[in-house]
Amino acid sequence: MTALVRHRLFWPAAVLLLLLAANVAFTPGFLSIEMKDGHLYGSLIDIFRFGAPLILVAIGMTLVIATGGIDLSVGSVVAISGALACLHISGLPDQNDVGGVLTAVGLALGLALVLGAWNGFLVAGIGIQPIIATLIIMVAGRGLAQLITDGQIVTVNSASYKLIGGGYWLTLPFSILIVLAVLALTAFLTRRLALGLLVESIGGNATASRLAGIRSRGLTVAVYAFCALCAGIAGLMISSNVSSADGNNAGLWIELDAILAVVIGGTSLMGGRFSLGGTVLGALVIQTLTTTIYSIGIPPETTLLFKALVVTVVCLVQSPAFREKVFQRRGRRRPAAPQATDDEKVEVPA
Structure with missing residues (x-):
C-alpha cells in the first residue's frame, strides 16, 4: 500500500476520482454514456472532447520542460493557427x-512549426533564457493573431473544417482520435526509441550531454518546434x-493550464525524467475540475x-516532503538523552 501511495500517479488519479464522485453526487447520471445517431454522448465524452486541446498542448509542454525549459508562447500559437486557417477558409469560393x-x-x-523553431533557436542557438525567449512570441504572437484577423472574429461555414474539433468519426469525437494518435506517436518516439532518453539527458545536465556527443542544440530546437506544432493543432480544434x-x-492562458497539467502529472520543472501518462492525467484533472465548477454552480x-486552490492542494499532497511533514506519526517520541554513569560524573571543585 505504501508503494502505491508513493507512486507519482496515485494522487492525481485519486483527485480525478474524487472530482468524478463529486459530480455524480450533484448529477446522478454524470457517468452515463449513450449512443445517439451513431455517436457517443455523455459528460465523460465531453470532458475528453473539450480537454483535447489542453492535452495536446500539455504533451508538447512535457517535452519542453523535460529539457529544462518552458514555453509561454503556446497560447499565442493557438490563436495564430486558428486565425490563419479560418482566414484562408473564409476566402475560398467553396468553404x-x-x-x-x-x-x-x-x-x-x-x-x-516556424514559430516553435524560432523559440528553440533563441534558447539553444543564442542562449536566451526559455522564459524570456518564449515570452517574445507570447506577447507579439497575440498581436500577430489580431493582425491576421484585422481585430475581428473571422467566421467560417465549412463542414470539412468542423470535423477537426466538432465532428465525429467511428462513434467518437474526431478530436479525441487526434489526441490518441499524437500521444501514441510521441510515446513511441520517446519510449521505444532513444529520443526520450536524449531529451531527459539534456534536462538533467545539458553540458554533460553535449560532451557525451548528443546534439543538444538541434534536439532542443526540435522539441520546441514539436510543442508549437501541438499548440497549432489545438488551435485548429x-x-x-x-x-x-x-x-x-483563443487559447488565452492555456499555457498556464498546460504547465499545471505537467506538474500535476509528476514531471519536475527542473527537467529530466518526464511522464506522458501523468501529463494526460493532469490535463484530465484540470478539465474535470472546470466541468465540476460549472456543474455544481x-x-x-x-x-x-x-481552481487555483484545488490545484495548490493537489501539488502539495503530491509533494513527498510536504506529506512527510504533515502526515508523520505524532506518536513518536525522541529518545531520552543517555544518563551519565557514576564513573562518567565529574565533580566540580568548589
Missing part, C-alpha cells in the same frame, strides 16, 4: 472544398469547434480562485 481546407491546415501548422477564430481570446467570478 467545403477539402483541398482548400487541407491547404489552410497546412499553412497554419507550417507557421506554428478550438477554432473549428466554434467555426470562428478570435485572435484575442460555483459563481463565475470565483472560478479561477477555486
Whole structure:
C-alpha cells in the first residue's frame, strides 16, 4: 500500500476520482454514456472532447520542460493557427472544398512549426533564457493573431473544417482520435526509441550531454518546434469547434493550464525524467475540475480562485516532503538523552 501511495500517479488519479464522485453526487447520471445517431454522448465524452486541446498542448509542454525549459508562447500559437486557417477558409469560393481546407491546415501548422523553431533557436542557438525567449512570441504572437484577423472574429461555414474539433468519426469525437494518435506517436518516439532518453539527458545536465556527443542544440530546437506544432493543432480544434477564430481570446492562458497539467502529472520543472501518462492525467484533472465548477454552480467570478486552490492542494499532497511533514506519526517520541554513569560524573571543585 505504501508503494502505491508513493507512486507519482496515485494522487492525481485519486483527485480525478474524487472530482468524478463529486459530480455524480450533484448529477446522478454524470457517468452515463449513450449512443445517439451513431455517436457517443455523455459528460465523460465531453470532458475528453473539450480537454483535447489542453492535452495536446500539455504533451508538447512535457517535452519542453523535460529539457529544462518552458514555453509561454503556446497560447499565442493557438490563436495564430486558428486565425490563419479560418482566414484562408473564409476566402475560398467553396468553404467545403477539402483541398482548400487541407491547404489552410497546412499553412497554419507550417507557421506554428516556424514559430516553435524560432523559440528553440533563441534558447539553444543564442542562449536566451526559455522564459524570456518564449515570452517574445507570447506577447507579439497575440498581436500577430489580431493582425491576421484585422481585430475581428473571422467566421467560417465549412463542414470539412468542423470535423477537426466538432465532428465525429467511428462513434467518437474526431478530436479525441487526434489526441490518441499524437500521444501514441510521441510515446513511441520517446519510449521505444532513444529520443526520450536524449531529451531527459539534456534536462538533467545539458553540458554533460553535449560532451557525451548528443546534439543538444538541434534536439532542443526540435522539441520546441514539436510543442508549437501541438499548440497549432489545438488551435485548429478550438477554432473549428466554434467555426470562428478570435485572435484575442483563443487559447488565452492555456499555457498556464498546460504547465499545471505537467506538474500535476509528476514531471519536475527542473527537467529530466518526464511522464506522458501523468501529463494526460493532469490535463484530465484540470478539465474535470472546470466541468465540476460549472456543474455544481460555483459563481463565475470565483472560478479561477477555486481552481487555483484545488490545484495548490493537489501539488502539495503530491509533494513527498510536504506529506512527510504533515502526515508523520505524532506518536513518536525522541529518545531520552543517555544518563551519565557514576564513573562518567565529574565533580566540580568548589
